[in-house]
Amino acid sequence: MSETTVSQQSGPIGEGVTARQVSGVSIRLAGVTKRYPGQPAPAVDAVDLEIPAGETVMFVGPSGCGKTTLLKMLNRLIEPSGGKIFLGDEDVTGQDPDQLRRRIGYVIQAGGLFPHMTVAANIGLVPRMLKWDKERVTARIEELLELVGLDPAVYRDRYPRELSGGQQQRVGVARALAADPPVLLMDEPFGAVDPITRQRLQDELLRIQEELGKTIVFVTHDFDEAVKLGDKIVVFDVGARVVQYDTPEAILADPADEYVADFVGAGAALKQLSLTRVHDVQLRPVTTASVGDATAEVVARARAAGDDYVVVLDRRGRPISWPSLPELERVPAVPGTVDEKLPVVGHGSTLNDALDTMLAASQGGAVVIGRRDSLAGVVVIETIMEAIQRTRQGASE
Amino acid sequence: MTVDTGRSQAPSTAAEDERDTAPPRKGGGWRALAVQPTLVVLGVVAFLVWRSTTTLSETEARQLGWTVLANSVREHLYLTFAAAVIVLAIAVPLGIALTRARLRRFTPAVIGVANVGQAAPAIGLFVLLATWLGFGFRTTVIALVLYAALPVLRNTMVGIQGVDNRLVEAGRGMGMSAFAVLMRVELPLAVPVMLAGVRTALVLLVGTATLATFISGGGLGVLINTGITLSLNSLLIGGAVLVALLALAVDWLGRVVEHVARPKGL
Amino acid sequence: MWDFVVDRRELIAFQAVQHVSLVVQCVLLATVIAIGLAVLAYRSPKVTGLANGISAIGLTIPSFALLGILLAPFGFGITPAVIAVTFYAVLPVLRNAVVGLAGVDQSLVESARGIGMSRAATLLRIELPLAWPVILAGIRVSTQMVMGIAAIAAYVLGPGLGGLIFSGLSRLGGANALNATLVGTIAIVLLALVLDVVLLLVGRLTTSKGIRV
Numbered sequence: 001m002s003e004t005t006v007s008q009q010s011g012p013i014g015e016g017v018t019a020r021q022v023s024g025v026s027i028r029l030a031g032v033t034k035r036y037p038g039q040p041a042p043a044v045d046a047v048d049l050e051i052p053a054g055e056t057v058m059f060v061g062p063s064g065c066g067k068t069t070l071l072k073m074l075n076r077l078i079e080p081s082g083g084k085i086f087l088g089d090e091d092v093t094g095q096d097p098d099q100l101r102r103r104i105g106y107v108i109q110a111g112g113l114f115p116h117m118t119v120a121a122n123i124g125l126v127p128r129m130l131k132w133d134k135e136r137v138t139a140r141i142e143e144l145l146e147l148v149g150l151d152p153a154v155y156r157d158r159y160p161r162e163l164s165g166g167q168q169q170r171v172g173v174a175r176a177l178a179a180d181p182p183v184l185l186m187d188e189p190f191g192a193v194d195p196i197t198r199q200r201l202q203d204e205l206l207r208i209q210e211e212l213g214k215t216i217v218f219v220t221h222d223f224d225e226a227v228k229l230g231d232k233i234v235v236f237d238v239g240a241r242v243v244q245y246d247t248p249e250a251i252l253a254d255p256a257d258e259y260v261a262d263f264v265g266a267g268a269a270l271k272q273l274s275l276t277r278v279h280d281v282q283l284r285p286v287t288t289a290s291v292g293d294a295t296a297e298v299v300a301r302a303r304a305a306g307d308d309y310v311v312v313l314d315r316r317g318r319p320i321s322w323p324s325l326p327e328l329e330r331v332p333a334v335p336g337t338v339d340e341k342l343p344v345v346g347h348g349s350t351l352n353d354a355l356d357t358m359l360a361a362s363q364g365g366a367v368v369i370g371r372r373d374s375l376a377g378v379v380v381i382e383t384i385m386e387a388i389q390r391t392r393q394g395a396s397e
Numbered sequence: 398m399t400v401d402t403g404r405s406q407a408p409s410t411a412a413e414d415e416r417d418t419a420p421p422r423k424g425g426g427w428r429a430l431a432v433q434p435t436l437v438v439l440g441v442v443a444f445l446v447w448r449s450t451t452t453l454s455e456t457e458a459r460q461l462g463w464t465v466l467a468n469s470v471r472e473h474l475y476l477t478f479a480a481a482v483i484v485l486a487i488a489v490p491l492g493i494a495l496t497r498a499r500l501r502r503f504t505p506a507v508i509g510v511a512n513v514g515q516a517a518p519a520i521g522l523f524v525l526l527a528t529w530l531g532f533g534f535r536t537t538v539i540a541l542v543l544y545a546a547l548p549v550l551r552n553t554m555v556g557i558q559g560v561d562n563r564l565v566e567a568g569r570g571m572g573m574s575a576f577a578v579l580m581r582v583e584l585p586l587a588v589p590v591m592l593a594g595v596r597t598a599l600v601l602l603v604g605t606a607t608l609a610t611f612i613s614g615g616g617l618g619v620l621i622n623t624g625i626t627l628s629l630n631s632l633l634i635g636g637a638v639l640v641a642l643l644a645l646a647v648d649w650l651g652r653v654v655e656h657v658a659r660p661k662g663l
Numbered sequence: 664m665w666d667f668v669v670d671r672r673e674l675i676a677f678q679a680v681q682h683v684s685l686v687v688q689c690v691l692l693a694t695v696i697a698i699g700l701a702v703l704a705y706r707s708p709k710v711t712g713l714a715n716g717i718s719a720i721g722l723t724i725p726s727f728a729l730l731g732i733l734l735a736p737f738g739f740g741i742t743p744a745v746i747a748v749t750f751y752a753v754l755p756v757l758r759n760a761v762v763g764l765a766g767v768d769q770s771l772v773e774s775a776r777g778i779g780m781s782r783a784a785t786l787l788r789i790e791l792p793l794a795w796p797v798i799l800a801g802i803r804v805s806t807q808m809v810m811g812i813a814a815i816a817a818y819v820l821g822p823g824l825g826g827l828i829f830s831g832l833s834r835l836g837g838a839n840a841l842n843a844t845l846v847g848t849i850a851i852v853l854l855a856l857v858l859d860v861v862l863l864l865v866g867r868l869t870t871s872k873g874i875r876v
Contacts, residue, residue: 077777101779112774116792116871126778159873175778185777433720516807516855518814520825521848524832528841604725608815611832621731625819630735637728644723 022054024215025088025182027074032083034069043069045239046083051232053088053182054213058226060263061236070240071185071219075104087183102126105184105214109192111172113160119145119171120156126179144174147208149373166197170204177212186218190225196360199353202228203346207371210348223264227252227274228350235260249275276387278354278368279347283377286311291320291336295328311367311375312336318373319344344369347376351384358384430656433649440642444635457631460620469636473616473643476534476606480541481599488546489591492553493579504554511547519544519605527612537606537614544605545598552594556587589659596651603644617643667842675827679850682823683858686813689745690806693752698798700753701760702786714761718754726751726812730819744816751812752805759801763794792871799866803859810855814847824850 028051034044044066051057059067072078074085076097084093092100113122123144124137132140145152148170160168169189176184190198206229209216220226226233227248235244235251237259244256252275255261287302287310302310302325309324312334321339328334343357343366357366358381365380453461460466495504523540530536560583568578610618617640624633668675704710726747733743767790775785791798817825827847834840867875 075777077773098779098781101777103779106774106777108770108774108777110770112770112777114771114775114789114793116874118873125780129779129784159871161873432716436720513852513856516810516852516859517848518811518825518828518851520811520814520818521828521844521851524828524835524844525841525848528831528835528844600723604723604727607725607727618727621727625731625734633731634735637725637731640728641724644725644728645720648720648723 021211022213023180023182024054024213026053026086027051027183027215027217028086029070030084030086032070032073032080032085034066034073034078035081042081042239044073044080045241047240047242049234049242049245051215051217053215055231056209056216056218056229058230058233059217059219059236060221060223060226060233061240062238062263063221065236065238066240067219067234067236068187070236071187071217074183074185074217075101075106102130102179103181103183105176105178105181107169107172107176107184107186107189109188109190110165111160111168111170111175111189113168113171113175115160118157118159119150119163122160122171123175123178125175130179140178144177145171146372147177147211148174149204150174164197165193166201169193169201173205173208177208177214182215184214184216186216188219188221191220196357198225199349199356200344200346203349203353205229206348207346211371224274224352228353235263273355273384273388274350274352276351277347278345278349278351278379279370279376281351281379281383281387283368283379284365284383286375286378288313288375289334291315291334293334295331295334298334299325299328311378313375314338316373317375319367319369319375322367342367345379346370351387354379355381355384430649430652433645433652437642437646437649440638440645444638444642448635451631453631454629456623456627457629460623460632461635469615469617469620470639470643473603473606473618473640476537476541476609476614476616477599477602477647480538480545480602480606481595483538483542484545484549484598484602485595487542488549489553492550492591493557493584495550496554496557496583508551508554511550514543515547520608520611523608523612532613534614536612537609540612541602541605541609545602548594548597548601549591550594552590552597553587556590556594557583559590560586589655592651592655592658596648596655599647599651600644603640603647607640667839668846675824675846675850678822678824678826678847679854682810682813682825682851683854685744685748685816685823686806686809686858689748689809689813690752690802693749693805694756694798694802696749697753697756697801698760698791700757701764705761705764711761711765714757718758721750721754726815727818730816734819739820741820741822743819744813744822747816748809748813752809755804755808756798756801759804760794760798763797763801764790766797767793793874796866796870796874799862799870803862806858806862807855810851810858814851824854 027049029047029049031046031048032044033042033046035042047070059071061067069078073080080093084091086092087103113119114125117125120138120141123141127137127140141156142152145155150167150170155163155167155171160171163171172189176186190201193201202225218226218229220229230248232246233244233248233251234242235256237243244251244260251260252264255264285305287298287305287307289298289310289312291312291314298310302308307325309322310328311319312321312323314320314336319342321335321337321342323335341361343361343363345354345357345366345368347368347370349357354366358364365378368376368379370376448461448466494500495507519540522544523537526536526540526543530539564582564586565578568582569575573581606614606616607618607621609616610622617636620632620636621640624630624636700714704714729750730743730747733746737743737746771789771793772785775789776782780788813823814825814828817823817829824847827843827850831840831842831844831847834843
């Protein structure tokens with residue numbers, strides 16, 4: 001039930017990309033400082049920063065630069081020694097931390113799920129603390145599980161240890177979003193998962209953010225991650241000194257100083273590949289089939305379209321495999337087996353990710369998904385090669 | 398029950414390991430070891446001061462006379478260490494034997510029987526043995542041995558089983574005989590756990606030996622028992638305090654041995 | 664022996680109930696005390712060390728000696744028995760509670776604080792449930808241990824099956840001396856096993872499926 005309401009909101013693919021709704025509030029830091037007793041230099045030294053509502057701002061910098069300390073001062077897990085913090089127009093510096101934190105979602109590495117509670121209990125924790133009634137909590141849990149791409153019927157009553165690392169992280173995001181907080185703080189959330197899973201989680205986050213428009217502050221040490229996810233990037237030096245605060249494009253094109261240039265790293269031309277998204281390039285349409293369709297009919301349709309494979313969708317419209325026509329002809333009906341190695345990228349993924357995914361799967365293309373994991377088309381390696389060609393030409397001109 | 402005690406011991410030994418082996422805290426390990434003897438010495442001094450200043454009735458004076466007192470303490474220690482030596486001689490080889498491949502299938506059964514035995518109240522064991530073997534020193538030692546063998550037996554087995562199997566295989570792979578692997582790899586690595594078992598057994602022995610008085614086995618329990626039956630508080634408390642101090646001292650001795658004998662690389 | 668049991672079934676049953684009730688009540692009281700102390704102690708490494716030291720040293724004090732010491736101020740009866748049994752029951756639970764609470768993953772505590780749970784709520788909803796299996800292991804050790812200590816407590820006229828053992832001792836060589844001792848000892852072993860099974864079941868019922876081993 002909640003599934004239909006949510007998918008009505010989401011609309012067709014690509015629509016939200018241009019005009020995204022904003023449910024976040026702005027965050028303003030004024031002279032925020034953290035001093036630890038017995039240490040000569042402050043860990044965070046009088047930081048002024050303005051984070052616009054509904055944007056994703058990435059904190060990057062070397063370890064020990066104070067970026068995590070700064071993040072934790074936003075929800076006062078660390079009490080600032082000086083300065084003021086505003087959410088919207090409201091000064092929250094003196095507010096009760098527990099009350100404040102219920103308005104700010106918080107995601108840490110591996111999700112920080114409570115192992116003795118089910119997925120539903122984990123997600124419902126904050127709403128229940130806010131005294132929501134039972135039906136509302138249950139409905140919210142279903143809605144959020146759908147949002148992060150987990151089937152509520154399957155996952156609601158599982159315990160965290162029965163989930164994969166990526167699934168745990170999704171539940172962690174769902175829990176942070178439970179009370180619909182305007183602000184989401186993420187502390188290196190995808191640091192502990194393998195590269196393929198990390199890329200899928202990043203795609204997922206882009207998709208969720210497209211729908212929700214929260215204000216997200218995201219700490220990472222991975223500059224590629226920052227470029228991919230961030231509307232803006234803050235590069236910090238020791239003492240949480242802001243060295244550069246700009247869009248990824250601007251930082252890549254014009255690093256403020258040597259320090260930033262070092263941090264951005266070599267091969268900035270190829271990094272442009274991380275700036276081009278899958279939805280920016282030409283996707284190939286593809287013949288689709290549903291589980292259980294008669295193969296003869298499907299094969300005929302594919303031949304007519306000039307395709308030598310089809311993409312099989314499950315009942316929710318999510319791609320699960322892409323058999324070749326000879327493979328299909330061997331069976332009477334389209335099988336429902338899920339191809340674990342199916343190369344899938346989100347339409348918000350970078351071309352870099354798409355290339356990685358294809359290489360990892362040893363395939364010449366990848367299935368592209370949009371909202372709610374529904375099929376958007378197929379991206380092939382030739383398209384990416386063309387994009388690289390264009391960037392190199394652009395660089396040499 | 399095996400899991401149980403094993404588990405409860407594991408965290409504590411883990412905590413101690415950490416305390417004793419973390420290099421910056423090495424001095425802390427010794428400092429922690431210094432607390433207990435200080436307590437014991439203070440206790441002994443307090444007892445001696447009390448003993449020489451207080452006025453005692455005739456019966457009390459007889460039991461708390463210096464020679465009688467020294468005799469009681471000597472008896473108590475004799476019971477304790479006689480039983481301890483026998484326990485070591487029996488339980489350690491038995492524990493090692495039960496971890497060898499040929500006998501390993503008996504391990505669960507032995508542990509199970511031993512655990513049921515542990516739940517048996519010491520006093521019941523003493524009285525039962527006395528009805529069978531009569532009163533006296535010999536029966537007391539047998540009862541003590543039966544009672545204290547368990548922690549040593551179990552920790553020997555747990556310690557050896559806890560040795561990383563890859564190390565054993567590496568030893569065999571280098572061409573060491575099974576006996577050489579036991580002596581050079583398994584036992585040295587199992588020493589900390591085994592010693593913890595020995596210390597537990599010693600403390601248990603000091604405490605349980607107080608019950609010897611009920612079957613005429615002597616020791617400091619006589620003081621407590623006489624104190625209880627005749628309502629002589631000075632006897633009662635004097636005996637109880639001395640036993641407690643003795644237990645603390647023996648426990649400390651065990652800790653020092655553990656601290657010194659721990660393989661350096663661990 | 665069977666005749667002995669049948670003849671005295673009411674007395675034996677009464678003493679068994681007394682024994683178990685003494686142990687269960689003291690262990691419950693000890694659990695509350697131990698968890699309270701552990702909560703006060705576990706955040707500070709220094710106090711944790713102190714708590715561990717106290718439980719280690721406390722366990723070395725012989726039970727017969729402690730009972731003797733307690734007789735002086737409290738006299739014969741149930742009071743010294745309850746104090747001694749509770750004292751020994753506290754120690755393993757205290758040690759395990761401290762270890763269990765200190766063993767809770769700090770990132771989970773931070774996570775709980777980060778989503779707006781108060782300190783008390785974090786302790787009650789996150790830390791104690793996660794430490795519970797370890798605490799329960801301590802309770803099981805305590806229970807086994809104090810079943811035997813309660814037998815000795817009968818000597819200071821505390822209630823329970825120890826009475827049978829001591830009556831056997833006092834009439835040694837007499838008609839039913841062996842029977843009384845044997846019945847007392849075996850009953851304690853059996854009841855200890857029953858209590859252990861009960862605690863095991865309690866553990867199954869009170870430990871979340873998500874952290875069960």
